[in-house]
Amino acid sequence: MRRRWMAALAVSLTGLLTLTACGSGESAGTGGGDTPDAKVEVFSWWTGPGEADGLKAMRAIFERENPGQQFVDAAVAGGSGDQARALLASKLNANQPPDTFQGHAGAELQGYIKAGKLESLNFLYDELKLKDVFPQQLIDQISVQGQIYSVPVNIHRSNVLWFNPAVLQEAGITSPPATIPAFIADLEKVKAAGKIPLSIGSQWTVVHLLESVLLGSLGTDAYNQLWSAQADWSGANVTKALTDFKTILSYAGTPVEDWQPAAKQVADGQAAFNIMGDWAYGYFHNPPDGGLGKVSKTDFDWAPAPGTDGTFMWLSDSFTLPKGAPNRDGAVAWLKVAAGKEGQDAFNPLKGSIPARKDADKSLYKDYLEWDLAQWASNKLAGSIQHGVVANDAWRAAINDAVGLFQQDSDVAKFQQSLADAAKNSGQ
16 A cells, blocks of 8 residues: 555665765754855755756755855655655654755645644744735645744646647537536547547546545535535535546546656647646646647647636645754755745746745736636635645545555445545544
């Protein structure tokens, strides 16, 4: 099972990490300073086209503003950060934290906070007046008993239906499906036309698909209630949503290794649809040296995931300050770039996301990103499962395990019971 695999990975890497931990060479928590060889280990999972380009753009600003600091890119490959989080857990358990690490804003960070692994960043929010430039709902989501533990770099939308206009036209589909039943009907049309109806990647992308199907089938209020104390995962409405998920998944092509090759199948005309976050836009749109160099509205197009129009399923990438960071001063300098207007405006157009700051330069956000900004400002909100907003890491891991088993046996009743048990045992 997935959690046992992650635990085994974490154990196997612990010994290696004692030899290879990056830092300034000073004892933990001493600050690092601005010596010429002070190293700042920035831990993330941004290695793919678009996301790596955005990180590179922020790095250039950091290096310009901090000539006494050496940026160390400690990115770990793997979409959604599952492999990175396994490695990070090993580092933190060994008291060998990176100077700063990427995490999704929201419930994902709760375990680190409860374990005392993170410093409060209230001092930085006060210094930079960040509460004036970040939306209040975002501040609320990343606050725990009045303390804030991360700096959000962006806002992503999870519930996006990416599609190939030519493939839809060949299948006789005149517009993207707006409801779950219409989506299922269109998947059948594409199958009959001889193309892949729905592309998927590794297991986390199937969980990503699940969250959009749950939202599209249940509606916003019922979906949001799943993460409350009044949640009822055993209800008939959830049974219907999971049955829809089973049907939709039956039209999926052979899983590929991650989200990028799954998205590429759509851009190349091999597949009709892919449900993925808006980081796919950067991958589709950026030039060939950092993406596919495709033309929007021609090679690819987008719409809200079926049944979710009017709701923005959101997530936010953020950076933290671990307790005992070898180069605390360097980490704080990085956090200032990540929080700053210049850093966010350099990063987000390349990443395929919109800024967390309200005062960003909106002229930089065109095409899909212009649409996304308007949606963020006007839509209802729902939080992502896979990307850490509504479920802590233990709960998300249990959902991933349940999805993995469901892919093998397609038993809706068993799947629903596993999700109900995961909610009951979540500890949130």
